[in-house]
Amino acid sequence: MTTTAPKYDEVEVGTELPGRTVSVARADLVRYAGASGDFNPIHWNERFAKEVGLPDVIAHGMFTMAQAGRVVTDWLGDPGALIEYGVRFTKPVVVPDDASGAEIALSAKVAEKLDDRRVRVDITATSEGKKVLGQARAVVQLT
Amino acid sequence: MPLDTSFIGRTYPPRAPYEVGAEKIREFAAAIGDDNPVVNDTEAAKAVGHPDLIAPPTFPIVLTLVEGERIAKDPELGLDYSKVVHGDQKFVYTRPVRAGDRLLVTTHIDNIRSMAGNDMLTTRSEVTTDTGEHVVTAYSLLVARGTAD
Numbered sequence: 001m002t003t004t005a006p007k008y009d010e011v012e013v014g015t016e017l018p019g020r021t022v023s024v025a026r027a028d029l030v031r032y033a034g035a036s037g038d039f040n041p042i043h044w045n046e047r048f049a050k051e052v053g054l055p056d057v058i059a060h061g062m063f064t065m066a067q068a069g070r071v072v073t074d075w076l077g078d079p080g081a082l083i084e085y086g087v088r089f090t091k092p093v094v095v096p097d098d099a100s101g102a103e104i105a106l107s108a109k110v111a112e113k114l115d116d117r118r119v120r121v122d123i124t125a126t127s128e129g130k131k132v133l134g135q136a137r138a139v140v141q142l143t
Numbered sequence: 144m145p146l147d148t149s150f151i152g153r154t155y156p157p158r159a160p161y162e163v164g165a166e167k168i169r170e171f172a173a174a175i176g177d178d179n180p181v182v183n184d185t186e187a188a189k190a191v192g193h194p195d196l197i198a199p200p201t202f203p204i205v206l207t208l209v210e211g212e213r214i215a216k217d218p219e220l221g222l223d224y225s226k227v228v229h230g231d232q233k234f235v236y237t238r239p240v241r242a243g244d245r246l247l248v249t250t251h252i253d254n255i256r257s258m259a260g261n262d263m264l265t266t267r268s269e270v271t272t273d274t275g276e277h278v279v280t281a282y283s284l285l286v287a288r289g290t291a292d
Contacts, residue, residue, distance in 0.1 A: 022176070035174035036205055042228070052225055053288070061229040062208075066175035066201045073200065078181055078191045079239065082200045086233030086282070135231075 005077040008117040008142040017075045017108040017121065022067045024059050024093060025101035032063045046097065058092035064104060064132055065089075068123045071108045072138045075121075081141045083118060088134035093127045102127055117142050145291070146221050146255050146262050155214060157247035160273045161206050165242040168198045175199060185242070197239040204232070207268040207281040210250040215264060215285055220255075222262055223290045230263065230284035237277045245273040253282075257291035 006015075029043050038060055041048040049057050065087050073079035095102045104127050111122040123136035165185065172182045177199050180187035185196045215222050240246070247270070254265035268281040 028174075032174045035171045036208070038204075038208055040227075062201055062204050062232065063175065065232060066177070066199065069200050070175065070177055070179075073177070073179055077179075078193075079179060079200055080181070080191070080193060080197050082236060082239075084233070084235045085200050086231065088231040089229050092228070 005081075006075060006142055008113070008119065011110050011113070011119060011142065013110055013113060015110040017071055017110075019071060019105070019107035022104045022106065023101055024063070024095050024104060026057065026095060026097055028101070029057065029059055029063065029095060032060055036060065036062060038062065054092065054094075056094050056096055059095050059102065059104075061087075061089035061092075064093055064125060065136075067104055068106055068108075068125050068133060068136055069138070071106050071123060072121055072140065075108075076140055082138055083141055084139040085137070087123075087136040089132070090134040091127070091130050091132045093132050104132065111137070114139065145257065146264070147219060148255050150214075150217075150220050150252050151255050153252045155210060155250040157249050160245040160247055163198065163240055163242055163244040163246060165196050167205075168196055168202065168240075168242055171202050171205065172199055175201070193239070194241065196242040198241070200234060200236070200239070202240050203234060203268075203270055203279050203281050206246060206248050206270060207250070207283065210248050210268055211264075211266050211283050211285060214250065214252065214266060220264075222264060222285075223287050226287040226290050227285050228288060230286040231282075232284070233282040235280045235282075237279065240270075240278060244278065246278065247271050247273055260289050260291050262287040262291045 108123040112120040125133040250268045
């Protein structure tokens with residue numbers, strides 16, 4: 001793993017990280033609810049979600065944040081090299097109760113080289129063509 | 144109903160320590176589809192220099208969300224929890240959470256405001272070990288949609 005970890009001197013502003021598309025089904029949200037302890041019914045109960053004005057069940061923001069984070073931690077190899085990670089939840093990821101669910105498209109690139117061999121990575125996350133995360137940024141420690 | 148802004152600056156002291164279990168880390172990793180060996184296999188974590196299995200970066204939400212909920216549901220604060228969505232989230236790490244950690248969470252209310260018809264609560268949770276070592280700070284914005292009309 002250490003042989004593939006990105007090196008500070010080898011990355012440039014604009015260096016792209018490997019992106020991915022993640023499928024999200026209702027079952028994934030139930031599983032995430034159980035693992036995280038976030039049982040807010042807007043993430044699993046369609047009736048409740050619509051009662052409070054949402055179009056349908058929506059994914060946990062933290063589920064989307066975790067997916068976006070994997071793009072960075074898979075690039076790093078060691079997730080412990082993450083120093084800072086923050087996002088804004090700008091649009092909900094709406095997860096219909098059908099066979100395909102929702103898709104989140106993720107990409108990321110190096111946005112700034114910082115002191116102490118750190119870099120800032122900016123992440124883009126979209127679902128149905130809309131940005132679902134804003135200011136999604138990670139600061140990582142490279143070697 | 145406006146929120147009670149006198150809550151700004153309040154501190155919620157830690158409750159019983161949260162004991163981080165390796166299987167809980169693996170369960171969380173599986174739920175987010177994270178197959179990175181360093182968050183699944185203790186030997187792989189040790190091979191890159193960690194003393195034990197480490198947790199995925201968003202794992203601290205398991206500890207801090209319940210603290211935010213506890214505050215958001217305080218009837219005296221006046222937030223309508225049924226309308227609450229997560230506005231933003233940030234983690235600043237001193238080191239990753241590890242299996243075997245006994246973690247304490249101290250939560251501060253940093254801000255309360257109303258904007259564009261929404262009530263907004265900003266919290267900061269300091270996560271330390273029970274011996275006082277800082278692990279991570281979690282910043283969270285909760286938004287109650289349309290409740291500030």
